Amino acid sequence: MSCSSNHDKNIFLPKNAIIRKASQMTAFETHFTLKMEDESEFIYEPGQIVEAGLFGYGEIPLGLSSSPTQQGSFELVVREVGKVSKALCALKAGDTMTIRGPLGKGFPVSEFVGQDVLIVAGGIGLCPTRSMIRYIMDRRDEFKDFKLLFGARSPDELLFEDDLAYWRCSSDVNYLETVDKPNDRWKGNIGVITTLFEGIDHLDPATRVIICGPPIMYKFVIAQLAKYNISEHHIFVDLERRMKCGVGKCGHCQINDKYVCMDGPVFRYSDIKDLEEAI
Amino acid sequence: MAKVKVAWFDFCCCEGCQIEMTNFGEPFLKLLELVEPVEFREAMSEKTTERINVSFIEGSFSREEDRVRLEEIRERSDVVVAYGACAVTGGINALKNHFEMDDYKEAVYGADKDMPHLDTQDAKPVSAAIKVDYAIPGCPIDKDEFLRVVTQLVHGTSKVYVPTYPVCLECKLRETVCRYDDGDHCMGQVALAGCGAPCPADGIPCEACRGFVENPNEKALEQVLQERGGLSAAWAKKKSQMFTANLRGDA
Amino acid sequence: MKTFFLSDGDLDEFVTNLIAKSPVFAPVAKKTRFVFNQLESVEDLRLDYDTTILPPKKLFVPTKQDLVTFEHGKYEECLAPGKKILFGVHPYDIKAISMMDWIHEESNFDIYYHSNRKATTIIGSNVQNHYKKAFFGSVCKELKVMGHDMFLTKIADGYLVEVLTKKGDDLLPDGNFTDVSKEQIKNAADVNTKADENCPSKLKNTSLEIKHKIRMYYDSDVWKKKSENCFSCGSCNIVCPTCYCFDIQDEWALEPTSGKRYRRWDACLTCEFSEVSVQGGSENFREERAERFRHRIMRKTSFLNDKLGGPACVGCGRCSGTCTADIADPVSIINEIMEK
Numbered sequence: 060m061s062c063s064s065n066h067d068k069n070i071f072l073p074k075n076a077i078i079r080k081a082s083q084m085t086a087f088e089t090h091f092t093l094k095m096e097d098e099s100e101f102i103y104e105p106g107q108i109v110e111a112g113l114f115g116y117g118e119i120p121l122g123l124s125s126s127p128t129q130q131g132s133f134e135l136v137v138r139e140v141g142k143v144s145k146a147l148c149a150l151k152a153g154d155t156m157t158i159r160g161p162l163g164k165g166f167p168v169s170e171f172v173g174q175d176v177l178i179v180a181g182g183i184g185l186c187p188t189r190s191m192i193r194y195i196m197d198r199r200d201e202f203k204d205f206k207l208l209f210g211a212r213s214p215d216e217l218l219f220e221d222d223l224a225y226w227r228c229s230s231d232v233n234y235l236e237t238v239d240k241p242n243d244r245w246k247g248n249i250g251v252i253t254t255l256f257e258g259i260d261h262l263d264p265a266t267r268v269i270i271c272g273p274p275i276m277y278k279f280v281i282a283q284l285a286k287y288n289i290s291e292h293h294i295f296v297d298l299e300r301r302m303k304c305g306v307g308k309c310g311h312c313q314i315n316d317k318y319v320c321m322d323g324p325v326f327r328y329s330d331i332k333d334l335e336e337a338i
Numbered sequence: 339m340a341k342v343k344v345a346w347f348d349f350c351c352c353e354g355c356q357i358e359m360t361n362f363g364e365p366f367l368k369l370l371e372l373v374e375p376v377e378f379r380e381a382m383s384e385k386t387t388e389r390i391n392v393s394f395i396e397g398s399f400s401r402e403e404d405r406v407r408l409e410e411i412r413e414r415s416d417v418v419v420a421y422g423a424c425a426v427t428g429g430i431n432a433l434k435n436h437f438e439m440d441d442y443k444e445a446v447y448g449a450d451k452d453m454p455h456l457d458t459q460d461a462k463p464v465s466a467a468i469k470v471d472y473a474i475p476g477c478p479i480d481k482d483e484f485l486r487v488v489t490q491l492v493h494g495t496s497k498v499y500v501p502t503y504p505v506c507l508e509c510k511l512r513e514t515v516c517r518y519d520d521g522d523h524c525m526g527q528v529a530l531a532g533c534g535a536p537c538p539a540d541g542i543p544c545e546a547c548r549g550f551v552e553n554p555n556e557k558a559l560e561q562v563l564q565e566r567g568g569l570s571a572a573w574a575k576k577k578s579q580m581f582t583a584n585l586r587g588d589a
Numbered sequence: 590m591k592t593f594f595l596s597d598g599d600l601d602e603f604v605t606n607l608i609a610k611s612p613v614f615a616p617v618a619k620k621t622r623f624v625f626n627q628l629e630s631v632e633d634l635r636l637d638y639d640t641t642i643l644p645p646k647k648l649f650v651p652t653k654q655d656l657v658t659f660e661h662g663k664y665e666e667c668l669a670p671g672k673k674i675l676f677g678v679h680p681y682d683i684k685a686i687s688m689m690d691w692i693h694e695e696s697n698f699d700i701y702y703h704s705n706r707k708a709t710t711i712i713g714s715n716v717q718n719h720y721k722k723a724f725f726g727s728v729c730k731e732l733k734v735m736g737h738d739m740f741l742t743k744i745a746d747g748y749l750v751e752v753l754t755k756k757g758d759d760l761l762p763d764g765n766f767t768d769v770s771k772e773q774i775k776n777a778a779d780v781n782t783k784a785d786e787n788c789p790s791k792l793k794n795t796s797l798e799i800k801h802k803i804r805m806y807y808d809s810d811v812w813k814k815k816s817e818n819c820f821s822c823g824s825c826n827i828v829c830p831t832c833y834c835f836d837i838q839d840e841w842a843l844e845p846t847s848g849k850r851y852r853r854w855d856a857c858l859t860c861e862f863s864e865v866s867v868q869g870g871s872e873n874f875r876e877e878r879a880e881r882f883r884h885r886i887m888r889k890t891s892f893l894n895d896k897l898g899g900p901a902c903v904g905c906g907r908c909s910g911t912c913t914a915d916i917a918d919p920v921s922i923i924n925e926i927m928e929k
Contacts, residue, residue: 068698068700069666069668069700070697070698070699070700071656071657071666071700071701071850072657072664072666114657114659114662114664114839114848114850115493115659115839115840115841115848116839117837117838117839117850118837140866141866142498142499144866155662274872299865300865300874301863301864301865301866303835303836303837304835304837306696306697307696307697308692308693308697308699308833308835309834309835309836309837309852309855310833310834310835310855310857310862311834311836311855311862311863313857313888313892314874315887315892316891316892316893316895316896321696321697335807335808336874336875336880365843368843369843371843372843372845485843486840489840489841489842489843490840490841492841492845493841493845499838499840502859502860502861503821503822503823503856503859503860503861504820504821504822504823504859506820506822506823506824506913507822507823507824507827507856507859509824510642510643510823510824510827510828510911511643511652511653511827511853511854512652513619513624513641513642513643514642515619515620515621515622515642516911516913518913519620519621519622520620520621524913526822527820527822527913527914528820551821551860552860553821553860554820555818555819555820555821555878555914557818558817558818558819558820558914559820561818561914562818562913562914566913566915
């Protein structure tokens, strides 16, 4: 069957990607490194999403967790929550999953260049923001001061252990971390993510900020940022919704007049702060 | 793909759902290419003691002694599917839950009502006794839905998509003239869909045999049944008892 | 635009010829209501219908539409548009179709919708009888009735026929179209103006006034009050000609290696619509009936206006008529807020 339309692309038809590496990060999260089956380079921006799927099960929206500065492959993290994610998490290296995308609007990188950057990630919120963290680390000269705050519920839920180990000792990033519930081995900070702001005396009001985490986190972090006089125009939030189609049609991710999948998932805080259902 | 071993068990019910399954015809034979029945009282005499991949349970849990049998089935099965209104919600059996036990025992068994083998209790869904992995509601079940759920199950789908919206929506999708537009009453507004709304399409009001949707607006139903359906106040209040006795606000 | 006259007696022959040519979908009676169905014979055609249960968009996006089939790891898109004629579409539904054309075109082109749309010739017809809840005469005046190929207006002894496109032109050999008088043209214009004026229900304000004021009432308790009897059944969404939300699901076939991915019409009034999976369960960002109820009215009166050039409501009255609790009528909600 073929289509006779001048608009040839079928936005619902995915492409195959081969899993090069699949590693279980925590009890619930699996980290995939992928490559398009047709050997084409997957071109995207930090913060963009894909619809990852498996025929017979369905598709789910996922933020890319690798940076486009890394050539030859891209990375996704799947958390087991439902039917599709369970099926995806069972996949192994060499298996195929389907990819539609990249979709939506990512972080406006050019606005971050030449500025101080602060990224605040809670739990699984580290996955999509890692695309930007790695971008900055790979092109470190283009950015000024870089702070990264990461909070997880417990040490068992820390993601990307190798990255964390590197960030802890790297001079390229001022990395602060905390857990809500420590175990016996945990020697770091304890408390919710906002407690990390206690160690930050000063932030340049022009700092560009990214926030991504559980819904409850946004309001508290934004309240902290107000203390440093950071403009709402310079705060970017990465939102999560049930994006079914990923192309601004199905309506599931609509917040007032915005479609998270198409107008986001990254939004400038000043653009959405008055949308009641946003955060 | 190795064949999936399946078994059918029945509790307090009319076994109508099992009969419905034997009415399947060709699709059921096709399903048999994927599954191997190891126990099925309505259709075969064999019984099994081996491990069962999927157990289908019909009927409500309405005697304490059934608990042991249910626990045994759970123990022996990888997956438990409750099917039919009785197993999923308590079904029509649960009508008695709105009466005094002594009254209905006497009405049914008369002088023998206190014989030990006639012991009974409120009719409850199977899930009141054991963990149920999937539910296929309806009185009787819808053959096509059964087939659809089992087909997905056989593929190891961890969660089978089943509608959570009410029957009204399915009537609209098939452009059935609303019972209310036909001068009748209906409970499709609060009834769980998934059946494809065959009854209103045949001119019969929905009785909510699949149970309620989550958060059914019972108060509005009572009002609409009276104001638009022409039911008396008392009748409108009781109307949804038949299939949703365990789900109503007064359960 | 070309204009002709088609006599009452010649309509039958025209429709019969069309049926012989390609499938014709037109309003036919179903008990006390009407539906767009494939015409088997011209006798079933009911141009005097008030409105149909479902809007004609079902021909472009069926209520359940296969998107992709898969087998042994290979997959294929399901596109098989067949030529058809959609006959007897009321002006408000034509407006809604032109909105849907744009919605399925802008940003990301929906090839499933547009391949069906492109294969369809649309013949409109005037409203001869009003649906009890219709208010098309007082809403969405910003958008013109356009995008159709031919339009029939009932006048004395026959129909005034406007031919608007090449697709419409192609049908001219199928009927005995004759010259039309200036008076007949004027009569037809009057008929359509009167249809607008005689709607049983009316909005009292412009779309722009409504858009601004309704948004100001976002936090009002009017939503809770109005939605108290809402069943969250989604009927108002499903019958709406400008609702287009859908859900996508995968389904295995009975053979172990094949299946399909389909979409089905979805409804934002239903509880499940706004659920998001989160660790350990799900969250719902429109958990309350009132929030979902508000979302629909906001969507119809203000959210999509910039995108569409007018409100996403054409005044067909279907939502209002289908609601068993009788709370879905946009006119009563909007007028109540506007009078505050």
